[in-house]
Amino acid sequence: MFRGLNTINMDAKGRLAIPAKYRERLAELCDGHLVVTIDTEERSLLVYPMNEWEVIEKQIAALPSFDKRARRIQRLLIGHASDVEIDGSGRILLPAALREYAGLEKETVLIGQGKKLELWSKDAWEGTREEYLDEANDESQLSEQIMSISL
Numbered sequence: 001m002f003r004g005l006n007t008i009n010m011d012a013k014g015r016l017a018i019p020a021k022y023r024e025r026l027a028e029l030c031d032g033h034l035v036v037t038i039d040t041e042e043r044s045l046l047v048y049p050m051n052e053w054e055v056i057e058k059q060i061a062a063l064p065s066f067d068k069r070a071r072r073i074q075r076l077l078i079g080h081a082s083d084v085e086i087d088g089s090g091r092i093l094l095p096a097a098l099r100e101y102a103g104l105e106k107e108t109v110l111i112g113q114g115k116k117l118e119l120w121s122k123d124a125w126e127g128t129r130e131e132y133l134d135e136a137n138d139e140s141q142l143s144e145q146i147m148s149i150s151l
Helices: 020-030 050-061 068-080 094-102 120-136
Strands: 003-010 015-017 032-040 045-051 082-085 092-093 106-114 117-121
Touching: 003 015, 020 032, 020 045, 020 050, 032 050, 032 068, 032 094, 045 050, 050 068, 068 094, 082 092, 092 117, 094 117, 106 120, 117 120
Parallel strands: none
Antiparallel strands: 003 106, 015 092, 032 045, 032 082, 045 117, 106 117
């Protein structure tokens, strides 16, 4: 289970260090083999342990190819999926096309989301977080399911 928010600096070559608390879990789950793809709703990246990605990829690939919406998702998610490995220094190397899509520069934010991680540019995350907080204060934006959760 991945949770928490980490600010990480990415170097000029596109390498970033995975926090130690995630590295240990990723070593157990997938021996450090990850898949990174684009998020189709936000300009961010989704980072999956290989074992989790394989389940999702099968579901996406099984969608009917004659459905334009399904085909679009297949092309975007599977088409942008890149295999990456955690190196001996605990870093991953992100492909340039993915860095460009998410607008990643030096300062990034890695956010635990249960079975996956999200990678954002720091500026994009901070702007989106403010939007989310504004929406959270407007109860008309919350579904009944969300309103039923007691924090």
